Amino acid sequence: MDVDLTETERLRTLDQQHVWHPYTPTDAYLKAKPLVIERGEGVYLYDSDGNKYLDGGSSLGVNIHGHQRPELNEALAAQAARIAHTTLYGMTHPGAAQLAERLVKLAPEGIDRVLFLESGSSAVETAMKMAFSYWVFKGEPQRNKFVSMTGAFHGDTTGALSVGQMTILKNFYQPLLRPTSAFAQPYCYRCTLCTDNCTLACADTLEEVLEREGSEIAAVLVEPRVQNVSGMVVARDGHLARVAEIARRHGVLLIADELGTGFGRTGPMFACEADGVSPDILCVGKGLTGGYLPLAATMASADVFDAFRGDGKMLLSGHTFSGNPLAVAVALASLDLFEKDDVIRHGQSLGVVLTEELDRFREVPHLGDIRQCGMLAAIELVQDQQTREPFPWDLGVAVRITDRCRELGLIIHSAPSDTIVIVPPLAMTEAQLREMMGILLQATKEVVASL
Structure with a gap:
């Protein structure tokens, strides 16, 4: 694919010069190379460089049926x-x-x-x-x-x-x-x-x-x-x-x-x-x-x-x-x-699959807690599993995991206390959900191993 990198850089520059982003650390963002999301299709997002990402956060919890549904x-x-x-x-x-x-x-x-x-x-x-x-x-x-x-x-x-x-x-x-x-x-x-x-x-x-x-x-x-x-x-x-x-x-x-x-x-x-x-x-x-x-x-x-x-x-x-x-x-x-699409029943069946995938994280070092209710879930990591002591704030463990996920083709978000939050679109297939959780598991293991 021929990609106009100059146009991507131009958009990043315009963004960093003029756009104020919500709940985003200011200096860190201005030093970063932000994604420019250009389009969506199904449960995937595509940036202006042509890279493809699973939308693991449902675009902040709003996406239900996938992007670009013809009926909508x-x-x-x-x-x-x-x-x-x-x-x-x-x-x-x-x-x-x-x-x-x-x-x-x-x-x-x-x-x-x-x-x-x-x-x-x-x-x-x-x-x-x-x-x-x-x-x-x-x-x-x-x-x-x-x-x-x-x-x-x-x-x-x-x-x-x-x-x-x-x-x-x-x-x-x-x-x-x-x-x-x-x-x-x-x-x-x-x-x-x-x-x-x-x-x-x-x-x-x-x-x-x-x-x-x-x-x-x-x-x-x-x-x-x-x-x-x-x-x-x-x-x-x-x-x-x-x-x-x-x-x-x-x-x-x-x-x-x-x-x-x-x-x-x-x-x-x-x-x-x-x-x-x-x-x-x-x-x-x-x-x-x-x-x-x-x-x-x-x-x-x-x-x-x-x-x-x-x-x-x-x-x-x-x-x-x-x-x-x-x-x-x-x-x-x-x-x-x-x-x-019988979304409620499909979402309930996906919830069972999500439970199975979450079980694979139980042997990860520094795992604190796994929480799930249907198609909402979280993985909390801690410095000490016995005392449940959190990692120091400035270590940014969860952010490092979400950054690595992005490199691997998954957009997902974190919450306070080094917690990864999982909010998949209800339109995901079982295979897509397992792919998403596989990426998250890989990223989590890699970051934890580097601590």
Whole structure:
């Protein structure tokens, strides 16, 4: 293949001169030779030099059906031929009404209203405003605080950061944030609360918070079953049900943040289903459009919605591109593919294959923990397996592994505490998943051997 290296270098130069990249160490990036991703096909990405990579992170968790699906391309083009955008302020369009109906049918029982937004952070922020407003209209305006789990990540707008509990973000932005409370995360590998058979004492710490502050709490926020950004911290069965029961008993709303766990990632369509929990407010996004366009939704129960009825009441929240027709059209086509391709069942079968592949890592030196829930998984490496002491931060073990993976043809990401996070597209074949895990195993062994 003839490759125009000059054009690649020109693009890299333009990027490093003008583009500011999120969550990327500034000086390190400016010294690097960044990938210029030019196109995608199926579960592969191609850079401007013609190199091919497995998209092992699903392009940050959004890709479900693979890149360049004809059905999604056609839905996008057909909608563009009609109208690209129209507001939902005081009016609607066909796609918004149809998508809302389909999401309600897929959501946990009790959810029956859908507010469309553009991003996961916006969905969480809106859920917080929704919960606060609910209590104002119920005559309890003092309920203006929130509770979330330690290690939580709910987005990076200011409100979402406030309820996030990741130390590095919380400490840095503290002067900008609202005060919130936290209860223990279900990090079994490092939990000091639960017994070996897991008593769910971590969930019970919510009881202490609500007994102390319940009259001021608007809602409890939880990432059902898996805390993605913390490094795929997986809760035991029954954890979400315990959290929901405690919240209900104290008369506090429950917000389920399924931005990272929805649309088949953990097995069922939504992770709440596994514990039989119906939240008051449900946030969805990421895979909603199959990775094509920004679209999220904050969904609510009839009880929450009804608090906004009468006497000129309304939800004082919304965005210009809420329910954008192009994004909605692709989301509808994506849901069609869930049925056509039987995505949920396929993802569940791939989850079994992923378990088999993860077992191959158990003999790797410095392995700390393997965590998995469906098609979400993580491999945590430690300096000392007996004490579980992490590697020094500046050693960058996980980053070295992800860099080596890239050299071997796999794009995958890491999380804090030297954890490799595994988020494959649900469209992968068994052979592609095994290829991906083989590359990761090779890279991990090579880096660990060099320590």
